[in-house]
Amino acid sequence: xxxxxxxxxxxxxxxxxxxxxxxxxxxxxxxxxxxxxxxRAYKLPPLDVxxxxxxxxxxxxxxxxxxxxxxxxxxxxxxxxxxxxxxNYAIDLxxxxxxxxxxxxxxxxxxxxxxxxxxxxxxxxxxxxLSQGVxxxxxxxxxxxxxxxxxxxxxxxxxxxxxxxxxxxxxxxAWHESQGNPRRKILIPDSAHGTNPATAAIxxxxxxxxxxxxxGGIDLDALTRQVDEETAALMLTNPSTIGxxxxxxxxxxxxxxxxxxxxxxxxxxxxxxVGKARPGDFGVDVMHLNLHKTFxxxxxxxxPGSGPVACKAFLEPFLPTPVLTRDKDSAKHHWNxxxxxxxxxxxxxxxxxxxxxxxxxYILANGPDGLRQTTEDAVLNANYIxxxxxxxxxxxxxxxxxxxxxxxxxxxAAKGVKxxxxxxxxxxxxxxxxxxxxxxxxxxxxxxxxxxxxSLEELDLFIAxxxxxxxxxxxxxxxxxxxxxSTRVSRLDEVQAARKPILRWKPETPAxxxxxxxxxxxxxxxxxxxx
Amino acid sequence: MRYLPKSPAERKQMLAEIGARSIDSLFEVxxxxxxxxxxxxxxxxxxxxxxxxxxRAAAAKNSTGYASFLGAGxxxxxxxxxxxxxVQRGEFLTSYxxxxxxxxxxxxxxxxxxxxxxxxxxxxxxxxxxxxxxSTGAAEAVMMAVRVTGRHKAVVARTVHPEYREVLATYAKHxxxxxxxxxxxxxxxxxxxxxxxxxxxxxxxxVLVQSPNFFGVIEDIPxxxxxxxxxxxxxxxxxxxxxxxxxxxxxxxxxxxxxxxxxxxVALSYGGPYCGVIAAKEKYLRQMPGRLVGQTFDSNGYRGFxxxxxxxxxxxxxxxxxxxxxxxxxxxxxxxxxxxxxxGKEGIRELAEHNLAKAAFAAEALAAQPGAKLxxxxxxxxxxxxxxxxxxPSQWSPRLLDEKIIGxxxxxxxxxxxxxxxxxxxxxxxxxxxxxTAAKVLAAGLVEA
Numbered sequence: 001x002x003x004x005x006x007x008x009x010x011x012x013x014x015x016x017x018x019x020x021x022x023x024x025x026x027x028x029x030x031x032x033x034x035x036x037x038x039x040r041a042y043k044l045p046p047l048d049v050x051x052x053x054x055x056x057x058x059x060x061x062x063x064x065x066x067x068x069x070x071x072x073x074x075x076x077x078x079x080x081x082x083x084x085x086x087x088n089y090a091i092d093l094x095x096x097x098x099x100x101x102x103x104x105x106x107x108x109x110x111x112x113x114x115x116x117x118x119x120x121x122x123x124x125x126x127x128x129x130l131s132q133g134v135x136x137x138x139x140x141x142x143x144x145x146x147x148x149x150x151x152x153x154x155x156x157x158x159x160x161x162x163x164x165x166x167x168x169x170x171x172x173x174a175w176h177e178s179q180g181n182p183r184r185k186i187l188i189p190d191s192a193h194g195t196n197p198a199t200a201a202i203x204x205x206x207x208x209x210x211x212x213x214x215x216g217g218i219d220l221d222a223l224t225r226q227v228d229e230e231t232a233a234l235m236l237t238n239p240s241t242i243g244x245x246x247x248x249x250x251x252x253x254x255x256x257x258x259x260x261x262x263x264x265x266x267x268x269x270x271x272x273x274v275g276k277a278r279p280g281d282f283g284v285d286v287m288h289l290n291l292h293k294t295f296x297x298x299x300x301x302x303x304p305g306s307g308p309v310a311c312k313a314f315l316e317p318f319l320p321t322p323v324l325t326r327d328k329d330s331a332k333h334h335w336n337x338x339x340x341x342x343x344x345x346x347x348x349x350x351x352x353x354x355x356x357x358x359x360x361x362y363i364l365a366n367g368p369d370g371l372r373q374t375t376e377d378a379v380l381n382a383n384y385i386x387x388x389x390x391x392x393x394x395x396x397x398x399x400x401x402x403x404x405x406x407x408x409x410x411x412x413a414a415k416g417v418k419x420x421x422x423x424x425x426x427x428x429x430x431x432x433x434x435x436x437x438x439x440x441x442x443x444x445x446x447x448x449x450x451x452x453x454x455s456l457e458e459l460d461l462f463i464a465x466x467x468x469x470x471x472x473x474x475x476x477x478x479x480x481x482x483x484x485x486s487t488r489v490s491r492l493d494e495v496q497a498a499r500k501p502i503l504r505w506k507p508e509t510p511a512x513x514x515x516x517x518x519x520x521x522x523x524x525x526x527x528x529x530x531x
Numbered sequence: 532m533r534y535l536p537k538s539p540a541e542r543k544q545m546l547a548e549i550g551a552r553s554i555d556s557l558f559e560v561x562x563x564x565x566x567x568x569x570x571x572x573x574x575x576x577x578x579x580x581x582x583x584x585x586x587r588a589a590a591a592k593n594s595t596g597y598a599s600f601l602g603a604g605x606x607x608x609x610x611x612x613x614x615x616x617x618v619q620r621g622e623f624l625t626s627y628x629x630x631x632x633x634x635x636x637x638x639x640x641x642x643x644x645x646x647x648x649x650x651x652x653x654x655x656x657x658x659x660x661x662x663x664x665x666s667t668g669a670a671e672a673v674m675m676a677v678r679v680t681g682r683h684k685a686v687v688a689r690t691v692h693p694e695y696r697e698v699l700a701t702y703a704k705h706x707x708x709x710x711x712x713x714x715x716x717x718x719x720x721x722x723x724x725x726x727x728x729x730x731x732x733x734x735x736x737x738v739l740v741q742s743p744n745f746f747g748v749i750e751d752i753p754x755x756x757x758x759x760x761x762x763x764x765x766x767x768x769x770x771x772x773x774x775x776x777x778x779x780x781x782x783x784x785x786x787x788x789x790x791x792x793x794x795x796x797v798a799l800s801y802g803g804p805y806c807g808v809i810a811a812k813e814k815y816l817r818q819m820p821g822r823l824v825g826q827t828f829d830s831n832g833y834r835g836f837x838x839x840x841x842x843x844x845x846x847x848x849x850x851x852x853x854x855x856x857x858x859x860x861x862x863x864x865x866x867x868x869x870x871x872x873x874x875g876k877e878g879i880r881e882l883a884e885h886n887l888a889k890a891a892f893a894a895e896a897l898a899a900q901p902g903a904k905l906x907x908x909x910x911x912x913x914x915x916x917x918x919x920x921x922x923x924p925s926q927w928s929p930r931l932l933d934e935k936i937i938g939x940x941x942x943x944x945x946x947x948x949x950x951x952x953x954x955x956x957x958x959x960x961x962x963x964x965x966x967x968t969a970a971k972v973l974a975a976g977l978v979e980a
Contacts, residue, residue, distance in 0.1 A: 030644060049893075054887055066877075069871055084638075088622040090622045090626040103627060106624060109579050117595055121798065133588070162845070165855065170701070245561050300624055301865065303858045303861045321697075345700075348698060349694070353803055354803065354804050364577040370576050383549050452535055454536065456544070494827065497827035498840055504656075
């Protein structure tokens with residue numbers, strides 16, 4: 001590992017560590033603190049109709065006191081948000097191995113095509129006759145996703161993964177109701193994402209926990225015992241959150257189906273399967289996809305996402321309204337609202353169309369060969385990391401890994417260093433941390449998902465960083481426990497943030513906030529130079 | 532494949548170092564009968580130029596170049612260029628939820644600014660980091676009111692966006708949360724206060740209204756709040772047209788505001804992605820869904836921002852969470868933040884006043900045509916109005932399309948009693964020429980009829 005950490009000739013603040021060396025970032029205060037009255041960043045065209053007096057038109061509904069929005073010029077706005085952006089880590093800067101999040105490259109052609117005028121400016125209520133282009137895009141994406149999942153039909157309406165789960169479980173519920181009994185409970189493995197139990201609860205189901213077996217997978221005996229006539233479905237993530245394929249998947253489906261229960265698949269980990277195996281072929285009845293994970297639409301700092309739900313034909317009557325239909329004679333597409341058995345709408349309009357465009361651009365860029373190669377590379381990368389780190393980090397489940405690998409901090413914790421500390425130290429080496437302390441079945445989990453987007457060079461740098469940290473844990477554990485050491489801000493006081501929440505700026509807040517930290521008093525108003 | 536950064540030799544080398552015979556050996560854990568042994572049935576791999584050609588052709592089929600009087604929850608406003616310049620910076624675009632605050636201060640501070648702007652505009656104490664959209668936000672707001680009050684019924688104005696009401700019905704159905712509809716006053720288009728009062732009981736958790744409502748009419752929020760609060764129910768105000776807040780008095784009497792912020796610089800994009808947001812009185816904070824960013828300090832005393840109060844959320848609370856929401860609309864919230872910074876305190880007012888003027892002129896011009904009249908004139912409006920025509924919309928609509936104008940939206944789809952009534956919206960992008968042409972087309976048909 002390249003390191004100048006011990007070279008006394010180089011000043012402390014300029015040393016290289018692995019692939020990074022510190023560089024300047026600009027200070028920038030809140031946009032409200034930069035405002036001064038009378039500055040403008042806009043100009044409206046002259047009004048071509050008579051001006052109106054809002055006080056007269058609106059009467060008591062007229063807003064007399066304006067909201068305290070900032071007043072700045074355009075260059076200041078560009079600098080403000082550009083400076084803020086430089087404080088973020090991003091896929092564009094390097095490996096972002098957040099397990100379960102599939103932080104892959106976000107192709108720029110996706111952004112380009114989503115902004116083409118006829119698509120970006122299409123109003124959702126324009127007549128279907130003027131919307132055939134966007135309807136064709138939606139139709140093609142639907143057909144691609146149906147083949148990728150091996151399901152029979154699909155809705156693109158859900159706005160994100162958790163929203164897709166909600167929609168999928170509603171389909172399950174509607175089907176059971178049509179059979180005479182909505183049933184009472186949903187089984188959820190203890191390794192599941194938190195959205196799964198939260199979703200089941202919102203859909204009116206009791207959540208019953210399913211304990212994982214020694215391999216971290218579904219315990220068939222426990223499943224057999226727990227599935228009964230009141231079980232609506234099992235919500236299964238496959239590959240599981242420890243990155244392992246449920247090799248007994250067909251038996252899982254059989255056990256459920258024998259009792260009339262359905263198999264729901266959380267498709268968060270679909271990046272391990274595309275082009276190699278299809279959930280519809282291995283017994284899944286209904287599943288969601290995350291276009292912002294598997295299909296490369298950008299995460300954007302937390303959204304927007306898109307969570308299509310694919311299902312078998314027997315669930316088709318229950319899909320949210322409207323459903324896209326193609327007229328056989330005219331070959332024209334239209335929205336069909338006449339769906340008496342539908343679960344109803346889950347979102348206004350048709351879903352996050354801008355994300356559909358990006359996902360389809362990704363599928364077109366790959367083709368069948370590219371999609372398959374993508375999956376293979378994602379699995380290859382995870383296994384490569386596993387093989388290069390398993391001598392230093394505890395691997396609680398030895399089962400074969402697919403797209404991600406989950407270690408535990410067992411060996412490092414013996415030295416008082418936890419997974420969260422190792423994650424913070426990774427930042428100093430120029431990487432975004434992996435997912436920390438999840439899944440819950442692994443104590444002190446390090447959940448690493450490299451995705452296919454990492455080159456051998458970047459993987460080797462990551463591995464070197466992880467190995468170097470493991471060494472630091474042995475030799476200088478305090479260095480790891482107090483990391484990161486190279487960021488604009490050090491560890492933040494989350495307890496104080498939650499105890500007395502400050503969730504907005506207020507004008508009465510003094511312009512200069514002085515806070516006594518453990519290292520003395522600092523000027524926290526960062527736009528002012530400290531002498 | 533051009534997105535994959537590996538040479539064939541590197542793949543071989545990696546397999547050798549892992550000790551795997553072949554790439555397929557890594558997939559042997561999948562039972563053989565479930566391994567796909569054919570190509571996926573998707574179009575062949577395309578060059579970048581082909582992808583652009585495909586989407587350009589689709590966009591052209593979408594019939595561009597129309598002026599549009601459509602609103603109804605999706606609004607056409609000018610989007611300043613720097614919005615796309617800034618949100619396409621990779622550091623914003625390709626970053627994830629800011630769970631690691633030391634390396635995501637950019638996203639965190641921008642969200643803190645968003646929360647502040649939304650609270651300022653809506654007159655609420657606090658706002659969250661965003662919801663999927665206005666429709667799901669309204670449903671989540673009702674569920675929040677249920678948690679706050681411990682009551683399990685809702686009263687919803689029929690003047691709330693029909694698709695928002697449908698979404699609420701889907702969410703409420705399985706939670707033992709029945710809701711009833713309160714009708715509207717024929718003269719004003721506002722929710723019928725007497726009907727509303729009659730439906731609220733000691734079991735009502737929330738009253739949900741929209742303002743400006745689906746007919747473009749501004750509801751009497753102080754009066755509705757008094758009625759709701761008298762019986763211990765919370766008032767939720769849904770705002771579908773955020774630009775209205777530049778000139779319309781904010782619903783400060785509300786307990787919760789659920790807003791669609793699409794109007795703040797977000798492309799129409801055939802219905803999404805948009806940007807919902809929930810704002811509320813501070814005392815209800817612990818029952819809010821979604822992410823929140825709070826201010827704090829680092830160990831050196833520097834100001835910084837973190838995700839906070841996450842014990843409300845699904846990744847901590849699982850089935851006891853306030854919502855199952857995880858991914859939100861962060862990048863779209865950033866668009867709104869930039870938009871509000873560009874227009875600022877004066878610009879948002881001036882923009883809203885332009886909308887008010889365009890709609891006032893358009894309403895008068897169209898209603899002046901023979902056989903046409905405005906409905907709901909008894910209360911103030913923002914930039915939408917309901918026009919009733921003697922001639923059926925299916926008659927005049929194609930004539931308007933011939934002039935490259937998309938006219939108002941037929942309301943009978945959701946309000947069968949409003950036959951031949953259409954909802955028109957005139958934002959700052961509608962020109963006097965568009966209005967004059969539309970008026971002429973309407974007049975022509977009416978004369979012929």
